[in-house]
Each structure stands twice: as C-alpha cells, then as structure tokens.
Amino acid sequence: xxxxxxxxxxxxxxxxxxxxxxxxxxxxxxxxxxxxxxxxxxxxxxxxxxxxxxxxxxxxxxxxxxxxxxxxxxxxxxxxxxxxxxxxxxxxxxxxxxxxxxxxxxxxxxxxxxxxxxxxxxxxxxxxxxxxxxxxxxxxxxxxxxxxxxxxxxxxxxxxxxxxxxxxxxxxxxxxxxxxxxxxxxxxxxxxxxxxxxxxxxxxxxxxxxxxxxxxxxxxxxxxxxxxxxxxxxxxxxxxxxxxxxxxxxxxxxxxxxxxxxxxxxxxxxxxxxxxxxxxxxxxxxxxxxxxxxxxxxxxxxxxxxxxxxxxxxxxxxxxxxxxxxxxxxxxxxxxxxxxxxxxxxxxxxxxxxxxxxxxxxxxxxxxxxxxxxxxxxxxxxxxxxxxxxxxxxxxxxxxxxxxxxxxxxxxxxxxxxxxxxxxxxxxxxxxxxxxxxxxxxxxxxxxxxxxxxxxxxxxxxxxxxxxxxxxxxxxxxxxxxxxxxxxxxxx
Numbered sequence: 001x002x003x004x005x006x007x008x009x010x011x012x013x014x015x016x017x018x019x020x021x022x023x024x025x026x027x028x029x030x031x032x033x034x035x036x037x038x039x040x041x042x043x044x045x046x047x048x049x050x051x052x053x054x055x056x057x058x059x060x061x062x063x064x065x066x067x068x069x070x071x072x073x074x075x076x077x078x079x080x081x082x083x084x085x086x087x088x089x090x091x092x093x094x095x096x097x098x099x100x101x102x103x104x105x106x107x108x109x110x111x112x113x114x115x116x117x118x119x120x121x122x123x124x125x126x127x128x129x130x131x132x133x134x135x136x137x138x139x140x141x142x143x144x145x146x147x148x149x150x151x152x153x154x155x156x157x158x159x160x161x162x163x164x165x166x167x168x169x170x171x172x173x174x175x176x177x178x179x180x181x182x183x184x185x186x187x188x189x190x191x192x193x194x195x196x197x198x199x200x201x202x203x204x205x206x207x208x209x210x211x212x213x214x215x216x217x218x219x220x221x222x223x224x225x226x227x228x229x230x231x232x233x234x235x236x237x238x239x240x241x242x243x244x245x246x247x248x249x250x251x252x253x254x255x256x257x258x259x260x261x262x263x264x265x266x267x268x269x270x271x272x273x274x275x276x277x278x279x280x281x282x283x284x285x286x287x288x289x290x291x292x293x294x295x296x297x298x299x300x301x302x303x304x305x306x307x308x309x310x311x312x313x314x315x316x317x318x319x320x321x322x323x324x325x326x327x328x329x330x331x332x333x334x335x336x337x338x339x340x341x342x343x344x345x346x347x348x349x350x351x352x353x354x355x356x357x358x359x360x361x362x363x364x365x366x367x368x369x370x371x372x373x374x375x376x377x378x379x380x381x382x383x384x385x386x387x388x389x390x391x392x393x394x395x396x397x398x399x400x401x402x403x404x405x406x407x408x409x410x411x412x413x414x415x416x417x418x419x420x421x422x423x424x425x426x427x428x429x430x431x432x433x434x435x436x437x438x439x440x441x442x443x444x445x446x447x448x449x450x451x452x453x454x455x456x457x458x459x460x461x462x463x464x465x466x467x468x469x470x471x472x473x474x475x476x477x478x479x480x481x482x483x484x485x486x487x488x489x490x491x492x
Contacts, residue, residue, distance in 0.1 A: 039073025223372025304344030
C-alpha cells in the first residue's frame with residue numbers, strides 16, 4: 001500500500017481530507033501532521049514542527065504546500081512578515097523528508113471585497129479599492145506613471161511589499177525545481193481575474209518556467225485548494241508508472257473557451273495544465289480510457305456563495321446530462337466537473353442525473369468553489385480511479401464514498417443548504433461571517449436538518465448519509481463545513 005506524507009495548505013477539509021479520499025480510491029493512504037502543527041484560519045501553523053514531522057516520515061512520496069512549510073499556511077503567507085531567508089531555511093527540510101517531492105505554491109490573491117477575514121486588517125476598508133488598483137497596475141505595465149488611486153500610500157506599500165516577498169519565494173521555488181529538489185511544482189493562481197497584479201506575476205512565472213525548460217515538471221494554472229489532491233494523484237500515477245489516457249468532453253461548443261469567474265484564462269487552458277499536473281495524458285475520445293465531462297461556465301454574475309440565483313438555466317444542464325449518459329452507456333468511466341457557477345454545483349444538473357440513478361454511476365464528481373478547484377479535484381479523482389484499475393488496487397467503496405462526499409459538499413451544502421441557512425441567519429453573503437461558540441450547536445443542528453432533507457430527495461448514491469452529530473464549522477463560519485458519512489446501521 002502506497003503511503004504519501006502530506007503537508008496541506010491548511011486544515012480545511014478540501015486541503016486536509018480530500019487528498020486522502022482521492023488516494024483511497026487507488027488503495028493508497030495519506031499521512032498528515034497533527035492538528036496542532038497545522039494552520040487554522042488566521043492562526044499560523046508551526047513550520048519548525050512540520051519540518052521535524054516530515055523528517056520522521058517513512059513514506060513513498062511527499063506532497064507539500066510550500067506556504068505551510070515556509071510560512072505557516074495560506075493565510076499566514078498573506079499576513080506574515082517573515083523574511084525570505086527564514087522561509088528558505090525552513091524549505092531546506094525537504095531534503096530530509098521522503099522523496100520524490102511534489103510541491104505547490106500559490107500566487108497571492110487580490111479579492112474584490114471589503115473583507116479582512118483572510119487578509120491584512122486594512123482589507124476591511126480598502127479591499128475593493130486594492131482590487132481595482134491591482135487591475136489598473138496590470139493594465140499600466142510599461143506606462144510612464146502609476147495609476148491613480150484613493151488607497152493611502154502606506155497601505156499600497158504594504159500590499160506590494162508582501163506581494164514582492166511572495167513573488168521572490170515563488171521564483172525561488174522554480175529554482176528548487178530546476179535543481180531537482182522538487183520532482184514537480186504546481187504554481188496556482190488563487191482567486192484572480194483577467195487583469196490583476198497576481199495575473200501578471202503568474203504570467204512572469206510561466207515565462208521563467210519556459211526559459212528554464214521546466215515545462216512538464218512545473219505546471220501553472222488557476223487554483224489553490226485542490227492542488228494537494230492533484231499532486232496526490234500525480235504521485236499515484238508516478239509510483240504506478242501509469243499515465244491514464246483521458247479525453248475531455250463538453251456539451252457546449254464554446255464551453256472550454258469561456259473564462260470562469262475568479263480566473264484569468266479560459267477553463268480549457270487551465271484544464272490542460274491541471275491534467276498534466278494530475279499525471280494524466282489528454283487524448284481524443286476514441287483513444288481514451290476515461291472521460292472528464294465539463295459543465296461549462298454560464299453567463300452572468302450569479303454565484304452560490306455571494307449571489308445565489310433563484311434558479312439556473314435547465315437547457316445547458318440537460319445537454320450535459322445527456323452527454324454523461326451517452327458516455328456511461330458506452331461503458332466509459334466518467335468524472336463530471338460542474339463549472340457552471342462559482343462556489344457550488346448546478347442543482348438542475350444534479351436533479352437531472354439523480355432522477356434515473358446516473359449520479360451513482362459516475363467515477364467522480366466535483367462542483368465546488370472556483371473552476372480550477374473543480375477541474376483539479378475531478379481530474380485527480382479520475383486519475384486515481386484509473387491508476388487503481390490499472391494496478392488492481394481500485395477500492396469501489398472508496399469511490400462511492402468520495403462521490404457521495406463531493407455531492408453532499410458541493411451541492412447539498414453549497415448550492416442548496418448554505419443559501420437557505422444564510423437567509424435564515426441574515427448573513428451578508430458577500431462577507432465571511434462568524435458563528436459564536438454559543439450559537440454553533442443550533443447552527444450545525446439546522447445544517448444537518450437541511451442536509452438530511454435534501455439527501456432524502458435525491459437518493460443520489462444509495463446507502464450513504466451524513467452521520468448524525470458529525471457536522472462542524474472548521475473555521476467558525478458558514479462558508480464551509482466538515483461532516484462524516486455513514487452506512488445504514490453505522491454509529492457516528
């Protein structure tokens with residue numbers, strides 16, 4: 001049984017638990033550090049403790065978020081003042097841990113929100129203005145003067161100094177890949193836009209990747225939280241010596257040319273890099289072992305977290321569902337990536353596929369947060385599925401559990417229960433909220449009630465349900481939840 005040592009981006013389920021669920025599909029296991037060493041929201045992790053933990057692992061590969069090992073986590077990388085030299089000293093621990101090393105780093109985001117929940121405190125007042133200034137800076141590259149802005153000079157300076165430090169670290173990570181310390185490096189673009197300082201930085205890193213002739217070993221595409229799962233899939237494929245042949249299918253002729261919200265490039269471009277990062281080989285449908293079906297971005301500004309719609313267009317969902325059925329009826333393993341709207345799956349598509357049991361036939365499903373998050377995790381699941389088939393280690397129970405987990409998280413919670421709960425609580429969907437400890441039991445009980453009702457309506461994957469009393473709020477907010485699934489008769 002292959003064992004992978006994982007230092008995740010933080011302790012959220014998609015970073016900490018999803019990679020293990022993906023590995024289990026191919027019969028592998030993932031080891032993560034004790035919770036006390038990992039970051040939790042604005043509390044940074046313990047880089048020195050993580051280095052010691054890694055050095056003591058006896059595993060077959062390492063998957064590491066460089067922000068966590070170097071700075072204490074994703075949010076810590078935005079808030080920390082640690083100098084470059086300190087971070088590089090912490091990264092030296094990679095030489096003492098299990099190899100090969102599959103690493104990820106992230107280009108810092110510039111969110112379009114006056115919300116300091118995950119940013120420096122000044123973001124609460126100047127977040128949207130900084131987002132606009134970031135876009136103006138990108139557009140003004142090469143211009144004789146900087147664009148005008150109402151953001152005070154001291155805040156502009158802090159914003160850009162932090163970005164410069166992280167860009168230097170990302171450049172150094174390219175050097176570690178060139179020197180062979182890293183077998184693979186994925187550079188994610190976190191919550192960006194077509195015009196943004198982060199997009200410029202990401203493009204510069206891609207250029208250096210080409211100049212250093214690292215294409216194939218260094219991949220750059222939109223995404224962040226899913227990269228741990230993607231690199232676990234790559235580790236599985238590398239250990240098996242098997243690169244699954246995957247075709248991509250989309251029911252909309254221009255679907256892969258569309259640019260999703262929060263991203264700087266068409267989803268088809270990001271998908272090519274995601275597939276390579278996960279260890280897959282993209283081929284035509286006739287030569288494919290398995291197919292990734294993409295439900296592409298839909299027009300408009302609707303978003304299941306910030307601007308939930310009353311309904312979605314049934315026609316694109318029906319076309320995607322029909323495509324899925326045709327492929328499954330041919331005996332082709334299919335994973336579905338639902339990128340229609342940000343931050344949740346399309347209820348129309350889920351209902352259509354649940355009506356005749358098609359959902360339960362999928363090899364994988366994803367429809368969460370950004371298109372990059374969705375595409376990467378769906379591809380990771382499909383690669384693990386195909387590696388398991390090729391090596392005889394495929395765990396059908398793990399396939400079913402991961403499918404059910406993503407359906408509950410991506411639809412039952414994100415696009416069904418969360419909007420309803422937030423309306424009941426009076427939560428502003430454009431900002432992160434906070435659930436006080438005293439209120440958490442009532443909130444989680446209501447969440448379980450909403451989840452259970454929708455799961456009964458769908459009966460999408462028979463035999464699985466959310467375990468009573470298992471729902472928690474990892475970061476004391478309603479944006480994400482954690483939960484356990486149980487078989488009938490199991491105790492939570």
